[in-house]
Each structure stands twice: as C-alpha cells, then as structure tokens.
Amino acid sequence: MDNFKGFALRKISEVSVRYLPFADAASDAVPLSRLLRLSLFQVTVGMALVLMVGTLNRVMIVELQVPATLVGVMLALPLAFAPFRALIGFRSDRFQSALGLRRLPYIFKGTMLQFGGFAIMPFALLVLSGYGEAVNAPRWIGLSSAALAFLLVGAGVHIVQTIGLALATDLVKEEAQPKVVGLMYVMLLVGMIVSAFVYGALLQNYTPGRLIQVIQGSAVVTVALNFFAMWKQEARDRGRAMAPQGPKVSFVEAWARLTQRKGMLRLLTIIALGTVGFGMADVLLEPFGGKVLMMSVAETTRLTIFLACGSLVGFVMASRWLGAGALPVDMALYGLAAGVPAFGLIVWSSMMISVPMLLTGTLLAGFGAGLFGHGTLTATMRSAPREQIGLSLGAWGAVQATSAGVAIAIAGIVRDAIVATEAVGTSASAPYTSVFLIEAALLALALLLALPLRSKESGRTVEVNPIENTCLLVVAEPHAVPQAIESGRPS
Amino acid sequence: MSNDPDKVWPTGLTLREAEEVHSYLIDGTRVFGVIALIAHLLVAVSTPWLG
Numbered sequence: 001m002d003n004f005k006g007f008a009l010r011k012i013s014e015v016s017v018r019y020l021p022f023a024d025a026a027s028d029a030v031p032l033s034r035l036l037r038l039s040l041f042q043v044t045v046g047m048a049l050v051l052m053v054g055t056l057n058r059v060m061i062v063e064l065q066v067p068a069t070l071v072g073v074m075l076a077l078p079l080a081f082a083p084f085r086a087l088i089g090f091r092s093d094r095f096q097s098a099l100g101l102r103r104l105p106y107i108f109k110g111t112m113l114q115f116g117g118f119a120i121m122p123f124a125l126l127v128l129s130g131y132g133e134a135v136n137a138p139r140w141i142g143l144s145s146a147a148l149a150f151l152l153v154g155a156g157v158h159i160v161q162t163i164g165l166a167l168a169t170d171l172v173k174e175e176a177q178p179k180v181v182g183l184m185y186v187m188l189l190v191g192m193i194v195s196a197f198v199y200g201a202l203l204q205n206y207t208p209g210r211l212i213q214v215i216q217g218s219a220v221v222t223v224a225l226n227f228f229a230m231w232k233q234e235a236r237d238r239g240r241a242m243a244p245q246g247p248k249v250s251f252v253e254a255w256a257r258l259t260q261r262k263g264m265l266r267l268l269t270i271i272a273l274g275t276v277g278f279g280m281a282d283v284l285l286e287p288f289g290g291k292v293l294m295m296s297v298a299e300t301t302r303l304t305i306f307l308a309c310g311s312l313v314g315f316v317m318a319s320r321w322l323g324a325g326a327l328p329v330d331m332a333l334y335g336l337a338a339g340v341p342a343f344g345l346i347v348w349s350s351m352m353i354s355v356p357m358l359l360t361g362t363l364l365a366g367f368g369a370g371l372f373g374h375g376t377l378t379a380t381m382r383s384a385p386r387e388q389i390g391l392s393l394g395a396w397g398a399v400q401a402t403s404a405g406v407a408i409a410i411a412g413i414v415r416d417a418i419v420a421t422e423a424v425g426t427s428a429s430a431p432y433t434s435v436f437l438i439e440a441a442l443l444a445l446a447l448l449l450a451l452p453l454r455s456k457e458s459g460r461t462v463e464v465n466p467i468e469n470t471c472l473l474v475v476a477e478p479h480a481v482p483q484a485i486e487s488g489r490p491s
Numbered sequence: 492m493s494n495d496p497d498k499v500w501p502t503g504l505t506l507r508e509a510e511e512v513h514s515y516l517i518d519g520t521r522v523f524g525v526i527a528l529i530a531h532l533l534v535a536v537s538t539p540w541l542g
Contacts, residue, residue, distance in 0.1 A: 008501050098507035116526040123533035134537040145533055
C-alpha cells in the first residue's frame with residue numbers, strides 16, 4: 001500500500017505540472033506564441049457577433065419569417081448586458097479563490113454561458129418561427145426561449161471579452177501592452193471576417209437541420225477555442241490565496257474612486273463620443289453607396305472591406321507608434337483628426353458622385369477608427385493600477401459596447417426620420433449625408449475634449465516610466481503594490 | 492509546504508483548493524444539465540417524440 005501510494009504520488013506530481021491548466025509561474029517574458037493562443041478568445045467573440053448580428057439577422061427575417069422588429073429587439077437584448085461589464089471586471093479583481101485565481105473562473109463561466117446560449121438557440125428560433133408542431137404551441141415559449149438564448153450568448157461574450165482582456169493585461173508588462181491590444185483587435189477582426197465567410201458558405205442551402213448543425217457547431221468551437229486559449233495562461237498564486245482579505249469595498253465606492261481619477265471620466269466620455277461617431281457609418285455605408293452612388297452589390301461590399309482594411313492598418317500603425325514610445329492619447333487624437341476629414345470626404349463624394357473619393361474617405365475613416373480604438377484601450381489599460389485592471393477594462397468595455405449599439409440604433413432612426421419627414425423634394429443623399437455630418441460633428445467634439453488630456457499627459461513623457469519599477473515590486477511583495485503605484489505616479 | 496496538514500491525498504491540494512476545483516465542476520454540470528433540459532423541451536415542442 002505504501003509502495004503504491006508513493007508510486008501514485010510520484011506519477012501524479014510528474015503529470016500534473018504538464019497537464020494542469022495553470023501556468024508554471026508568472027514569468028516575466030511571455031512569448032508571442034502564448035499571446036497568440038490567448039487571443040483566440042477574441043476569435044470566438046467575433047464569431048458570436050457575426051453569427052448574431054449578420055447571419056441570424058438575415059436567416060430569421062428571410063428564412064424563418066420572423067417580423068423584423070422582433071428580430072431587432074432580440075438582437076438588441078445582449079446590449080442590455082453591456083453596462084454590467086464594469087461590475088464583472090470589478091468582481092474579478094476582488095475574486096476570492098483558494099487557488100489564487102482571478103480570471104480563469106470567470107472565463108470558464110462566460111464560456112459556459114456562451115455555449116449554453118448557442119446550444120438552445122437553434123431550437124428556440126425554430127419554435128419562434130412556428131416550425132413543425134410549434135405552430136400550435138403558446139407564443140411565449142418561443143419568445144422567452146429565444147430571448148434567453150440571445151441573453152446567454154450576449155452575457156457570455158461580454159464576460160469572456162472583459163476578463164480575457166484583463167488577463168492579457170495581467171500577463172504582459174506595460175511596454176508590451178500596445179502590442180497585445182493590437183493583437184487582440186486584429187484577432188477580433190480576423191474572427192469576424194473568417195466566420196462571416198464560413199457561415200455564408202455553410203448556410204448557402206438553408207435547411208432547419210443545417211441551421212441546428214451550424215449554431216451548435218459554433219457552440220462546440222467556442223468551448224474548444226476558449227479552453228485552448230486559456231490553457232496554462234493564469235498562474236496559481238499561493239500568495240494571493242493566503243493574503244488576508246482586505247476591507248470590503250463596494251462596487252459603488254470602487255466606481256467612484258475610478259471616476260475620480262484624473263482624466264478618467266473625460267476619457268470615458270471621449271470613448272463614448274468617438275465610438276458613436278465612428279460607429280454610425282457601419283450600417284449606412286453600404287446602402288449609401290448603393291442608393292446615392294449607384295454602386296453594385298459587389299462594389300458596396302468593397303466599402304466594408306475598405307473600412308476593415310483601414311482599421312487593420314490603424315491597429316498595426318498604432319501598435320508600432322506606441323511601441324516606439326508615443327502616447328495613447330495622441331493615438332486617439334490622430335484617429336479623431338483623421339475621422340473628421342474622412343466623413344467630410346464621404347459627404348463630398350455624394351456631391352461629386354465620385355466613387356474613388358468615397359473609397360478614400362472610407363479607408364481614412366477605418367484608419368481613424370483603428371487608431372482611436374487602439375489608443376483609448378491602451379490609455380485605459382495604462383491608467384489603471386494593477387489591482388483595478390478588471391474594473392477599468394470593464395468600464396471601457398461597457399462604454400464602448402453600449403455606444404456601438406447606440407450608434408447603430410441612432411443611425412437607423414435618424415435616416416428613417418429624415419426619409420419620412422422630407423419625402424418629396426429631397427435628394428436621395430440627404431438622409432445619409434446628415435448622418436455623416438453628425439458623425440463628423442461628434443468626432444470634432446471628442447477631439448476638443450481630448451486636447452486637454454494631451455497637455456496633462458505630456459508632462460509624463462519625460463520621466464522614465466515609473467510603472468516599470470513597481471512591476472518588479474509586484475512580483476516580490478503583493479501587498480506593497482497599491483502604495484507603490486500610487487507613490488510612483490506623478491500627481 | 493510539503494508537510495502541510497491541510498493537504499489531502501493524492502492531489503496535494505489543500506482542502507479549500509480541492510473544494511474550489513470541485514465547485515467549478517459542479518457549477519459546470521448544473522449549467523450543462525439545465526441547458527440540456529431546456530433544449531430537450533424546445534425540441535419536444537417543435538417535433539414531439541413522445542406521441
């Protein structure tokens with residue numbers, strides 16, 4: 001028996017190091033391959049977004065014949081969860097775990113929710129559309145189950161993205177953060193583009209059975225990718241597990257402390273204005289190209305591709321510039337400064353009926369959005385002390401996701417309102433150009449708000465980065481971190 | 492650390508750690524079970540298999 005116990009213990013200790021889902025230690029240099037693997041969670045987020053906003057939007061209206069307003073309400077449901085990102089991030093920062101984990105439990109739960117939502121979604125949609133015997137079923141079954149499915153997926157996406165970004169920030173040093181942000185954005189775009197093509201090809205010949213296969217397939221792929229992404233990323237931390245529980249801080253207090261920090265509220269306002277400003281064009285560019293400039297479907301698809309390519313270039317350039325020591329606030333400023341003339345060009349193209357001008361404007365708008373997104377996310381990451389990164393990123397995500405949803409809603413409402421009120425005598429371009437002008441105005445407003453941040457920040461550039469020194473302290477002495485960061489930061 | 496009385500055989504986790512790992516397993520199973528139940532109910536509504 002003793003022999004067996006010794007043998008088993010030795011075997012398990014050999015095995016566990018390699019096969020446990022924890023990192024060996026919080027090593028200081030995280031190789032790129034590990035970051036690439038971590039960024040896979042963004043692919044699943046992109047996949048869920050494309051499936052809900054793009055593919056199911058069409059399938060529900062065309063193939064399942066669900067009323068368009070109901071589809072709109074269902075797709076908007078996950079947005080209701082966006083403001084809770086800040087709360088989730090806060091809870092994860094303060095999570096009490098015997099294993100010393102903070103991020104993994106949340107990502108696991110978020111992945112389960114995403115999986116669960118996808119698992120019941122196809123059946124919920126079929127019941128909602130009255131497929132088979134469901135015609136005779138009471139209406140509330142289809143409505144509530146579809147709403148539950150969308151809510152679950154939405155909640156899962158919000159949790160996974162917020163906590164995943166927080167984990168990425170935990171893992172790398174401050175100098176490497178721009179690179180990680182760029183990587184995360186690029187992977188989100190890649191996930192969206194690839195899954196759009198895949199879903200399009202798979203659902204070419206629509207049958208209810210195929211719908212079930214595709215959505216449940218996404219559920220399995222989501223779990224597989226997320227688990228693969230999280231494997232061995234977060235270190236077990238006995239120090240954190242043993243640390244005495246600090247005084248209880250309520251979310252309201254923590255939030256108040258966050259918004260009291262210098263420039264934080266202003267930064268969040270800029271993020272909201274800029275995201276709405278850049279986001280409104282997303283859904284209007286293609287109809288604008290088709291109705292006003294008489295472009296074909298293939299040509300208007302090119303508009304979306306140009307927008308995405310512009311963003312991609314923006315992310316890459318922002319990563320490079322920030323890596324070379326530029327300030328995140330400057331990136332956001334350049335992005336906004338590129339956005340204003342970009343929408344000017346787009347409006348002008350409708351007067352000149354010039355497709356090349358529209359394409360240039362679109363590319364420039366994408367580039368500006370890329371710079372802006374990267375700059376504001378990096379600024380948020382840097383403004384947070386290590387102990388509050390979850391809360392800060394949650395606040396960023398809450399503002400960003402809510403504004404993106406609001407932008408799409410406003411764009412549709414403004415266009416429809418103008419179409420309805422000036423039915424006779426206005427050109428086809430008026431509803432669109434007025435939205436684009438609003439966007440330019442919002443971006444200009446954000447630009448004005450961002451200028452003071454720059455003069456405040458510029459004082460910091462001269463100093464040798466104070467955070468870098470405190471990072472060494474973090475490893476050695478977990479309790480000293482908040483004070484060290486507070487004292488290391490110029491006030 | 493090696494002769495920590497809290498550690499339980501054979502994993503070398505302490506009792507609290509083991510309970511935490513177990514709680515994730517239980518949570519996952521519960522969520523999975525509820526989801527499966529809902530999915531079965533919905534399928535039964537659209538294509539009844541129990542007559």
